[in-house]
Amino acid sequence: MKYVDEYRDGELARGVARSLAAIAQSDRDYRFMEFCGGHTHAISRYGLEDLLPPNVRMIHGPGCPVCVLPIGRIDAAIALARNPKVTLCTYADLMRVPASGGMSLIKAKAAGADIRMVYSTLDAIRIAEAEPAREVAFFAIGFETTTPPTALAIRLAAQKKLSNFSVFCNHVLTPAAMRAILASEGEGVEIDGFVGPSHVSAVIGVRPYRFVAEQFGKPIVISGFEPLDVMQSIVMLVQQLNERRCEVENQYGRAVTTDGNLKAQAEVADIFELRDSFEWRGLGEVPSSALRLRDAYGAYDAERRFSVETPNAKDNPACECGAILRGAKRPHDCKLFGTVCTPETPMGSCMVSSEGACAAQWTYRRFETQRIAS
Amino acid sequence: MTIKAYRRKLDIEKGRVDLSHGAGGRAMAQLIADVFHAALDNDWLRQGNDQSLFDVAKGRMAMTTDAFVVSPLFFPGGDIGSLAVHGTVNDIAMSGATPLYLSASFIIEEGFLLSDLARIAESMGAASRAAGVPVITGDTKVVERGKADGVFITTAGVGIAPEGLYLSGDKARPGDVLLLSGSIGDHGVAVMSKRENLEFDCEVVSDSAPLHGLVADMVAAAGASLRLMRDPTRGGLAATLNEIAQQSGVGFRIEESAIPVKPEVAAACELLGLDPLNVANEGKLIAVAAPQAAPALLEAMRAHPLGRDAAIIGAAVEDDRRFVQMTSSFGGARIVDWLAGEQLPRIC
Numbered sequence: 001m002k003y004v005d006e007y008r009d010g011e012l013a014r015g016v017a018r019s020l021a022a023i024a025q026s027d028r029d030y031r032f033m034e035f036c037g038g039h040t041h042a043i044s045r046y047g048l049e050d051l052l053p054p055n056v057r058m059i060h061g062p063g064c065p066v067c068v069l070p071i072g073r074i075d076a077a078i079a080l081a082r083n084p085k086v087t088l089c090t091y092a093d094l095m096r097v098p099a100s101g102g103m104s105l106i107k108a109k110a111a112g113a114d115i116r117m118v119y120s121t122l123d124a125i126r127i128a129e130a131e132p133a134r135e136v137a138f139f140a141i142g143f144e145t146t147t148p149p150t151a152l153a154i155r156l157a158a159q160k161k162l163s164n165f166s167v168f169c170n171h172v173l174t175p176a177a178m179r180a181i182l183a184s185e186g187e188g189v190e191i192d193g194f195v196g197p198s199h200v201s202a203v204i205g206v207r208p209y210r211f212v213a214e215q216f217g218k219p220i221v222i223s224g225f226e227p228l229d230v231m232q233s234i235v236m237l238v239q240q241l242n243e244r245r246c247e248v249e250n251q252y253g254r255a256v257t258t259d260g261n262l263k264a265q266a267e268v269a270d271i272f273e274l275r276d277s278f279e280w281r282g283l284g285e286v287p288s289s290a291l292r293l294r295d296a297y298g299a300y301d302a303e304r305r306f307s308v309e310t311p312n313a314k315d316n317p318a319c320e321c322g323a324i325l326r327g328a329k330r331p332h333d334c335k336l337f338g339t340v341c342t343p344e345t346p347m348g349s350c351m352v353s354s355e356g357a358c359a360a361q362w363t364y365r366r367f368e369t370q371r372i373a374s
Numbered sequence: 375m376t377i378k379a380y381r382r383k384l385d386i387e388k389g390r391v392d393l394s395h396g397a398g399g400r401a402m403a404q405l406i407a408d409v410f411h412a413a414l415d416n417d418w419l420r421q422g423n424d425q426s427l428f429d430v431a432k433g434r435m436a437m438t439t440d441a442f443v444v445s446p447l448f449f450p451g452g453d454i455g456s457l458a459v460h461g462t463v464n465d466i467a468m469s470g471a472t473p474l475y476l477s478a479s480f481i482i483e484e485g486f487l488l489s490d491l492a493r494i495a496e497s498m499g500a501a502s503r504a505a506g507v508p509v510i511t512g513d514t515k516v517v518e519r520g521k522a523d524g525v526f527i528t529t530a531g532v533g534i535a536p537e538g539l540y541l542s543g544d545k546a547r548p549g550d551v552l553l554l555s556g557s558i559g560d561h562g563v564a565v566m567s568k569r570e571n572l573e574f575d576c577e578v579v580s581d582s583a584p585l586h587g588l589v590a591d592m593v594a595a596a597g598a599s600l601r602l603m604r605d606p607t608r609g610g611l612a613a614t615l616n617e618i619a620q621q622s623g624v625g626f627r628i629e630e631s632a633i634p635v636k637p638e639v640a641a642a643c644e645l646l647g648l649d650p651l652n653v654a655n656e657g658k659l660i661a662v663a664a665p666q667a668a669p670a671l672l673e674a675m676r677a678h679p680l681g682r683d684a685a686i687i688g689a690a691v692e693d694d695r696r697f698v699q700m701t702s703s704f705g706g707a708r709i710v711d712w713l714a715g716e717q718l719p720r721i722c
Contacts, residue, residue: 001637001640001641001644004640004641004644008703008704009704010631010702010703010704010705013704013705014705017705044708045702045708046702046704046705046706046708047701047702047704047705047706047707047708048704048706049706050705050706050707051704051705051706227704342714343711343714344714359714362711363709363711363714364708364709364711365708365709366697366709367695367697367699367707367709370695
């Protein structure tokens with residue numbers, strides 16, 4: 001496949017691996033966090049860690065929207081879906097996320113709640129148009145990449161004067177989460193640099209990451225999602241550290257510009273505003289880290305329309321998703337990993353999404369840790 | 375069926391199935407005669423009995439059953455009718471047996487277009503004649519609107535196994551060679567490309583095909599050196615290899631670069647975030663064979679039109695953990711796992 005195969009070329013990868021081995025200084029460690037679940041997935045799927053020198057270690061970050069959603073928000077979505085007037089539209093990867101009391105959206109659906117899986121926000125708009133008697137609520141989650149499509153849906157609903165469409169907004173912000181991780185550094189997490197987001201950066205551009213280098217003194221390289229992109233970004237990070245540089249560099253120039261997608265940013269800014277604070281699984285309450293609908297669009301806000309409350313729900317106490325999302329622990333450090341918690345029966349959110357660190361480790365790399373038949 | 379005295383002709387062009395077509399009265403008899411018997415015609419159906427009788431040969435018989443709920447019902451390269459024939463024939467053939475007869479039950483949703491039903495029955499008849507495996511008995515039910523999705527088909531198939539051939543999923547041994555008959559993912563991508571809300575421009579055609587001819591050639595070439603065959607349908611190659619690893623108590627090592635994937639299938643999977651290894655096939659098989667038989671087997675497969683792109687893709691290895699591991703074309707190793715409950719469309 002043109003423009004994809006080139007970035008998965010095994011021959012080139014071995015070349016990059018050789019140059020990486022040549023420049024990685026043997027008297028030190030390099031600990032890099034890949035923020036995005038997309039990177040975690042690529043690293044595991046292509047066996048990238050097999051190509052890294054032993055002293056270059058990847059720490060999986062929290063950039064998986066399903067993983068960082070706290071259990072209380074899933075509980076709230078289920079409560080919303082149980083309202084007999086409501087049709088809840090959701091992306092499929094949220095269906096199996098464990099909620100309180102052994103519940104999940106897929107179980108609520110089986111029990112009679114009207115929950116429908118959609119491929120895009122526009123599908124939800126279509127359902128609202130086709131079924132005017134139903135209250136169609138879209139379960140919106142994701143980082144800056146999925147926020148513009150939600151904004152578009154709200155804009156469209158406003159234009160069409162759809163009175164039965166609303167959004168349960170859970171959109172979160174990448175730079176705020178990075179700041180929270182860096183602020184908590186030392187609590188079991190040590191990071192020498194970041195492999196920075198791909199698609200998120202295509203929307204927000206390069207500037208929002210400057211604080212990583214300027215305030216926290218960590219190099220960051222914005223990287224594409226293909227395995228060679230990641231390899232090259234790791235080389236760039238090692239070079240920065242070796243040369244005692246600390247900059248925001250852009251490896252993903254074919255998609256990411258300095259300013260990002262200004263049109264998408266304007267659309268998001270028009271419809272959404274910052275929440276004072278939002279709970280992240282693993283990171284706890286993070287100030288100014290999530291969005292909600294502005295008052296002007298309050299009619300489309302499911303939280304206001306249905307007075308949705310977010311219960312203060314606790315994770316399974318043995319589940320280490322929190323520490324794993326901060327990079328403080330690895331998936332196989334968790335007692336539940338691969339025993340009671342597998343992709344078929346996930347206990348924590350990191351095992352649900354294919355971008356989650358636990359699911360990636362279990363699905364692609366468990367030969368590293370598992371010794372007996374499952 | 376001999377009932378001829380219908381008051382009115384069935385309006386296949388514009389009519390719809392209604393509840394009377396499943397009620398056991400004259401309307402049902404007319405539907406069966408004009409749609410199903412017309413399309414699937416053979417001596418057994420012409421007798422109009424509730425069962426069909428056939429002679430049993432000496433030896434071991436194979437029997438299977440299969441249900442089809444594919445959505446959409448018509449897709450590039452086939453439809454639910456041809457798929458029902460191919461799927462059932464292939465399930466019999468994977469034992470090395472020659473498929474002999476099929477049955478077919480139709481659960482039809484009230485309001486379903488008679489023209490679509492006739493098109494499905496005709497496609498089923500054409501597939502059955504091409505495969506040389508007649509549908510010799512059947513059943514029709516109609517359920518209220520909303521209680522089914524257009525039409526569901528359930529089949530059964532019987533066949534006869536060659537003497538001395540004992541293929542089974544628990545027979546893979548470390549060192550055995552793993553062969554694949556052609557490119558993977560065609561069927562799943564073809565179906566998804568036509569799915570509501572997911573439509574995309576795509577030239578991929580389903581690989582739906584009856585594999586018993588290819589199987590006969592393979593059995594002739596490798597005989598008892600064949601350990602097992604299986605068609606990687608739902609869950610794709612990944613699920614099939616994991617099933618066999620579990621049954622046989624072995625692991626598999628496969629090479630990503632050896633697995634044929636058409637560029638357009640790879641591109642569609644990329645777009646949908648799918649792995650071709652998890653995507654369904656309806657006209658492919660994998661075989662595990664003793665290493666010494668592999669060259670002759672591969673040659674026999676490649677000589678058959680449905681095995682032209684056959685390849686050796688890996689081998690069974692000793693592994694108590696029963697892992698299927700793949701060397702990626704990028705160079706690293708990874709596990710090839712079952713798909714964990716992904717919400718894929720109904721593909722068979």
